[in-house]
Amino acid sequence: QVQLQESGPGLIKPSGTLSLTCAVSGGSISSFRWWSWVRQPPGKGLEWIGEVFQGGDVNYNPSLGSRLTLSVDRSKNQFSLILTSVTAADTAMYYCAKHMTVSGTRGFDSWGQGTLVTVSS
Amino acid sequence: EIVLTQSPGTLSLSPGERATLSCRASQSLPSNFLAWYQQRPGQAPRLLIYGASSRATGIPDRFVGSGSGTDFTLTINRLEPEDFAVYYCQGYGDSPRYTFGQGTKLEFK
Numbered sequence: 231q232v233q234l235q236e237s238g239p240g241l242i243k244p245s246g247t248l249s250l251t252c253a254v255s256g257g258s259i260s261s262f263r264w265w266s267w268v269r270q271p272p273g274k275g276l277e278w279i280g281e282v283f284q285g286g287d288v289n290y291n292p293s294l295g296s297r298l299t300l301s302v303d304r305s306k307n308q309f310s311l312i313l314t315s316v317t318a319a320d321t322a323m324y325y326c327a328k329h330m331t332v333s334g335t336r337g338f339d340s341w342g343q344g345t346l347v348t349v350s351s
Numbered sequence: 352e353i354v355l356t357q358s359p360g361t362l363s364l365s366p367g368e369r370a371t372l373s374c375r376a377s378q379s380l381p382s383n384f385l386a387w388y389q390q391r392p393g394q395a396p397r398l399l400i401y402g403a404s405s406r407a408t409g410i411p412d413r414f415v416g417s418g419s420g421t422d423f424t425l426t427i428n429r430l431e432p433e434d435f436a437v438y439y440c441q442g443y444g445d446s447p448r449y450t451f452g453q454g455t456k457l458e459f460k
Binding site for chain 1: 383384386388390394395396397398401402405407408439441443446447448449450451452453454
């Protein structure tokens with residue numbers, strides 16, 4: 231069973247850059263198609279950030295505009311998120327997730343435990 | 352953008368009762384593009400239902416998904432103590448690709 235583990239700094243200063251990595255274990259990242267990032271502000275609901283294909287194609291949530299970059303490193307079996315010009319509104323638990331592979335359906339069947347990112351000076 | 356509206360916001364029930372959670376989409380959604388998740392406190396979300404009605408691996412059969420078009424329902428029969436959590440529906444569309452409902456909190460009565 232595929233397992234995911236997020237890593238990255240827990241505290242970032244306003245206007246700084248957030249960088250997170252999701253390590254994939256129990257399977258090759260190339261064996262699956264799409265991978266996503268989802269975030270959840272404290273006490274609030276889930277927001278889809280974006281998705282990256284194992285070959286590198288991406289789709290982003292327009293709400294994040296040009297601040298977001300997602301990428302895959304197949305040699306390290308991991309994928310990454312970079313979010314620039316962060317503000318307090320970016321404070322959230324960040325999850326990485328694996329898309330399910332049942333043909334024609336959509337959903338995330340494996341999730342990391344999440345990493346809390348706080349934007350504060 | 353597909354907007355998903357969940358109701359009620361909070362549902363207060365007792366173990367053994369039946370819970371009925373609603374998810375309404377702002378536009379018609381193919382059934383295979385609707386999923387449900389459970390999130391317990393301090394945990395990541397867990398996929399319960401995909402394709403509107405198919406249970407994910409390991410999900411008990413007391414969890415039943417149904418619906419089509421713009422109206423979808425998650426029914427939880429014979430509530431167990433571990434079922435008290437927050438539930439989210441998720442849809443797939445054009446932009447953004449994925450959206451979530453605001454969640455329904457299932458709490459002890």
